Amino acid sequence: MQLLSSVVIDKLSRQAVYLQIANQLMSLIRKGTLPSGYRLMSTRQLASMLNVHRRTVVLAYDELLAQGWLESHVGNGTFVAKNFPEIKLSRSDEHTKKQIKPSKKAGFEVPILSHLNRSVLKSGTGLHLDDGFPDARLAPLEELSRAYRSQLLTGNSYARLGYGDTHGSLWLRQELSVYLNETRGLNTTIANILIVRGTIMGLYLVSAGLLKPGDNVVVSELGWAGANNNFLQAGANLLTIPSDDYGIDLDALEKLCLKQPIRLLYVTSHHHYPTTVALRADRRVRLLQLAEQFGFIIFEDDYDYDFHYLSKPLLPLAGADQAGMVLYCGSFTKAISPVFRVGYLVGPENAIAHLAKLRRIIDRQGDTILENALADLLQNGVIQRHLRKSLRVYRQRRDLFCELLNMELENYVEFQVPDGGMAVWTKFDQKIDLPLLAQKALKKDLYFSDGSAHQQYSRIKNTTRLGFASSDPHELEKSVTILKNLI
Secondary structure, eight states, X not given: OGGGTTOOOOTTSSSOHHHXXXXXXXXXXXXXXXXXXXXXXXXXXXXXXXXXXXXXXXXXXXXXXXXXXXXXXXXXXXXXXXXXXXXXXXXXXXXXXXXXXXXXXXXXXOOOOGGGOOOOOOOOOSEEEOSSOOOGXXXXXXXXXXXXHHHHHSSOHHHHSSOOOTTOOHHHHHHHHHHHHXXXXXXXXXXXXXXXXXXXXXXXXXXXXXXXXXXXXXXXXXXXXXXXXXXXXXXXXXXXXXXXXTEEOHHHHHHHHHHSOOOEEEEOOSSOTTTOOOOOHHHHHHHHHHHHHHTOEEEEEOTTTTOBSSSSOOOOHHHHOSSSOEEEEEESTTTTOTTSOOEEEEOOXXXXXXXXXXXXXXXXXXXXXXXXXXXXXXXXXXXXXXXXXXXXXXXXXHHHHHHHHHHHSTTTEEEOOOSBSSEEEEEEOTTSOHHHHHHHHHHTTEEEOOSGGGOSSOXXXXXXXXXXXXXXXXXXXXXXXXXXXXX
């Protein structure tokens, strides 16, 4: 009876009382407190001790008998099953067991990988000069809601709600092929497109499927940690090259290629991240030539393609690729909202087929309902109209924000008005402690990055991205006023 004295019933718990009893008895058996072959008290005795109905204890015993924890001998009683190994704990073991909290710390080794230590940005402040996010208030949510509901409720439910193609929704790939060919000068069919959950998934698939440990990957000194971390996770060596007002330095790239084999180059050709500058046309031609000459993959990130303010954006490298060296990846997170995780990876058919097989083992398929809803919006021109509207709004916000920076913070910041994108690459006066300023701004309900995410490989200090697209004019004015007062 003493061994069962630790069984406690919580009448306020949502869990049935008989399951509480059964689970606590299982725990006592696992710990060795109730050893193999131990004879349990009768159901009547235990019910009396716990002050519950005998039927409740009978249910608990039946549950444990069914699972094999207990054995019943007719006329002799109920016992802990005899096939359990004997558990002997020394005093030191008992002390150690008491200290271990398995819900907190694993009993096995968990690797510590420093490149994974990135802070997760969450929306939480009233004001934000973020990394360059869209304004979800402009998104065509009503149209998307109607399209999503239609996909849920109409058509063959077995096909609609069952397993689909690992390449992604056929309808979305058909619409994307037309859309990308018309807007970006690509020459795709559905076989060239793999639907992914955003650019970060495209990067992961390419890193896991096409890189080997020890491969050399070239990135910009000023670049995106999200891409770099995928390459590091795959075991690649990161090699960096500088960038300037016209994009990445191709002389530096060629020197690296002459010294050692390069497997992949990551580039944001439309608006370099984080500086927003576009890769100049002559450099685009030369980059494709270098890729063909030295045999390296170009991962072209479609970053902010749709938001170019001075003229039509330069067409992607992928459209001029004659050697099959470019993988082109983009998403709808900037067109609609980051919460909608649908993107596309475009490349040669055999590469896409290979990556689709890899995608299957980590994510059987995407969100087919959402993918079909987006296909509906593409087919009906909703996304295209939304992008045209957003472009006008974001251009106005860019102009206002840059004017405010010039008027209110002229002596403290340097920047170039960006030709495109959703943020201003801003250099603060060296006398300003940027991390401290960011902390003080946060206390005023204003978020902006302290720039540390951009400093890992770069020699350029005290710079950060100040996003303007997600804030309306009044919010931009308030944000700049807060910065001015704090400085």
